[in-house]
Amino acid sequence: GEGDAWLTPSHECFWGMVRCRDDDQVVAFIEFDTNRLGGTLPSELQHLNDLRVLRLREGSTSGRIPSEYGTLSSLFLLVLSQNNITGTIPAEIYGLPKLVSLQLNSNHLTGTISTDIGMAASLRILFLQENFLTGTIPEEMGNNVKLERANLQNNYLSGEMPQDVCDLREPTGSISFLTADCGINDEPRVDCAVPDCCTECTYKSPSSQPSQFPTISFSSCLSQVLGVLSTVSNRTTLLTSGTPQSRALGWLLHRDTFYSCPFDLAFVQRYIMAVFYYSTDGPSWDVCSAPRNLTDPSSIADANNNCVASNPGDYQFTGGEGDAWLTPSHECFWGMVRCRDDDQVVAFIEFDTNRLGGTLPSELQHLNDLRVLRLREGSTSGRIPSEYGTLSSLFLLVLSQNNITGTIPAEIYGLPKL
Template sequence: MYLEDEISYSWYDCGPVYSPSLKWTENVRGLKHLSLQGVELNMTAKQLEAPLSRLHSLHHLNLKDCALSGHIPNALRNLTSLSHLHLGWNEFTSRLPTWLGNMTGLVSIRFDRCYLTGPFPPSLSRLPHLKQFKLVDNKITGKIRQILLCEAWPQLTRFTLSHSNVTGSLPPCIGNLSTLQYLDLQANSLNGQIPASVGLLSALVYLSLSYNLLTGNVPSELGGISSLEVLYLDHNHLNGSIPNFIGYLSRLSSINLANNNLEGSISLHFFENATRLVDLELSENKLTVHIEPEWIPPMQFIYLKLSSCNIGGLIPAFLSTQFRLEGLHLGNNSLFGNIPAWLGGLPNLRAISLSHNNLQGELPSSFDISYYVQINLGHNMLTGSVPIPSVPASDLDLLDLSQNRFTGAIPAEIGSLFPNIEFLLYSQNDLKGDIPTSIGLLQHLRDLDLSGNNFEGKIPSSLTNCTALKRLNLANNKLSGEIPSKIGRLRQLEKLHLSDNMLKGNLPSDLQNCWKLQILDVANNSLSGNIPLWLGQLSDLMILVLRSNKFLGWIPHALGNLSTLHVLDISHNNLTGAIPPELGKLTGMMDGEAGGSEVLNGQSSHGRSYYYKEEIIVTNKRLNLTYGYSVLLLVTAIDLSSNQLSGDIPSEIGNLKHLHVLNLSGNSLTGEIPVSFGLLEQLESLDLSNNKLRGRIPGQMVQLSFLSFFIVSNNMLCGRIPSGRQFSTFNSTYFSGNPGLCGFPVDKRSCSCEHNSSAGMPPVSEDEEEEEEEEIPWYWYVSWMASFAVGFWGVFGVLCLKKKWRIIYIRILDGYAVGLLNILSLRK
């Protein structure tokens, strides 16, 4: 396999460093090679100026990981003999200086992970002898065409500019870099197609364009690079089929085409000529991978990742011959049958994922989890007891047995069995018993999911010792008692799911110390007391669900401070008082940017993600809908229903222009429907039923084009129901229990309104009150359906490429679907 070797030269360490001012450099002015790599100098660039200015003879300088800060020292520009410069793993937080372009003797430059910012300086094109250039994990910006200057570096052999903010398409002149051996541009925002001229890079050994926005086919011209050993094109938007040339590149050792839109059928026989192949990754495409039952490959894989490749059948038998195999991913392939005993006997297998299949039966006795690093068997039909390692599984960091049919209890000694585990997922099984107190020994645990089982007893207080926890999900069990009072020790906690248990008591005040909390879901318990004021201090809170408890008192005004909140559900409690107008300041529901979705999914930049994903139940259109992580923050909702709230509805709610769901039903609200509701332009569902509202329905609400569910039944509303647009699709039951209402779709054709008119609404004249509602003709439905069909197929292709348009269009479809169902039920 191709290794990322440095240009060969000798480094000479200076030995122990005792003087933070580096005064010893006064005695070594003729020094040519200096490496202080890993020495914690803790110096700013200003403090480095004098020592560096004395070393005029330096050829090689390595200050990697020296805790340097500030800007890149200006004294470097005077080191005219310098050829190799390594300043990586420091915290300069400055721009790349333009004077680097004047250091024409530079052969190698490395600035990886330096927190550098700003545009790439064009002056670097003046370095005629540059062979190696490495900029990794900075915030460098610019167009790739202005950075990768094909004529500027005639001797360039290695070019790395990854994990930055570089944009644009690869220039066709890239083929002129005839000496290039190593090209790494992964994790940027490159777009367009891979130019065919890349096939002219005859010396290329390593090519990585992963985690970009590249489109088009994998160019067949790559087949002309016989020296190619590593090809990483994963996590892009490439389409078409896998080109035939890949199977004939005999020196290939690693191929990663995962997470694209590649399609077609392919057999693993296709790669038989690549006998050096040890790493093959084709997961998450639209491929169908065929594996003949009797096939024995000529290569020994180390990593084989074929998730979501439509393999089907039993676990492929050829894997029993893969004695070097360390990582195997076969998730989501419709595999069935038992896990074979020989799979547990593969001597080097350390990471296995067989999730989202139809595997059944018990784990074979040969499958000892003691020696694995990662095990993902979730979403199958496996049975038997929870597997227990024969010796402590000291290397295991992920164990996912969720959504199977495992029975029994968690072993009492779990704290010593998995000393380094980070992700422990037993959800949706048939486990029972108490949660062992030894679980508090899992100091590295980041995600614990025991939801959907039959665990009883109290939440062990020892769990608060797991201070690395980011996500804790104990929902849907039979847990009782109170939430641990010291839960605030979990300072890293971001997601807390305790819903559907039998918990009681107050929300512990110590929870306010979990200041990173993004999700708090304690629905369907017996929690009591007031909703605490300190909730308004959790500035990262996005989802707050207190539904179906015994909370009482007033809604705290401080909740209006939650600027990132997207879902507020405090329904089905005993809350009293008025709705605070401060809820109209929830800025997360005022603008159109969902924001924070990567954080909510546990994802970091450049595609690397944590393991866990999220789901939340939101009551929408009187249905309990489960929203998964992919759309969760596209939904904004406020549900205050089934309490004892009184007073007027605050007009400030109309400021929430991107609110999708508003449910205020089942209270004792009075006054009129605010005219400002006509400003809720993204509103899809509005339930004001079972209150004491009076006055007219504001005509401005006709402008709400996404409103597909509007129910005001059992109030004291009066006057004519607004007509047109979405109001033409509503069912008469939406308006029942309001004797003063008239017009379509209720039967009454005339009415009067004894109360004062709504603000901004002129009184209805006598002629208007007696006007008959025109029946909607049959041909209206036909034309409506035809228009819908043409519009859908006419814009489908565009919507596949435009995320923002796609979101809007999905809402429109949702509105039309609900409206059509209402119309059909009305005509019946």
């Protein structure tokens, strides 16, 4: 853990975020927090026979959890929270004999909680909240007699909390913290009928931020949300892990605290702006990138302080105040964005020398009142979407000093106010 760069000539035990056993330089700990890890999880880690801790938090890692990790017999801490991981939780994971903490929250996991969870005899911490898990909580979870904290909220679980699990609650048992979705209206819910079984019964609450828009619980209407956003983005792209569209959807469902009704223009606009952020490699921007922790006030404040607002110039529009992107404020107040005064519709997106990368998302075509799109001096590549030819209010299009390829779409010349 001395911090040498990876792939340098030093022994891998001395690379940053890695620690080894003292006696024989065998890798035992791999711990990354907020280091923008992407890609997928390699199955080859199964051969690190003495791996004890694998912690990869707050990245954009996608794909499935390899079932081969179920052979890591020395592993006692597995933390993959706040990524874009999909698929089911491999049943093999629950068979790890020394596993003390399993934290898979804030991903895109689907399927059910396997009855094999009862095999995790050493498990003390279980965080599965903010995923898309369905089905019921298995009775076998009552076999986890060492369990102290279990967070299952913000999923699609239903049915009753098993009596055997309730029997593990303090003071007679070990569980001091147990949460599940109580549900509202027709939402899936977990019934904690036994008195004092669940320490909390929760559902996604409306934002505490002032808003003129209606608020809803997103966990109750995923299909409706997808229906709305499928008019803006290709549905397959929306559901393909790792795409800017999928990442934007995941942010809206799990991390955004400025909730607005999916049938409102504001919902679609906020989604489009998030797609723009991820499409242009927002985490690598020089300024105004989203904070690493979107729920921590101090982290948000630091990110906002680092955001240099665009100059409002002579235009009489609100915005440009300089909040970091993806923060709880309205998107009109994110840096480099300005909106119409009367109805908070995005009208100006202006970036100069902010190291924008990636590609231009076609979704911007749905910002019907976009008047200025200026993205200068970056490394944006790919083609100019021909769909931009529908931006009838656009009068300034500046994409100079980038790596854009392809032909100039003929549709651009048809913009009436350009």
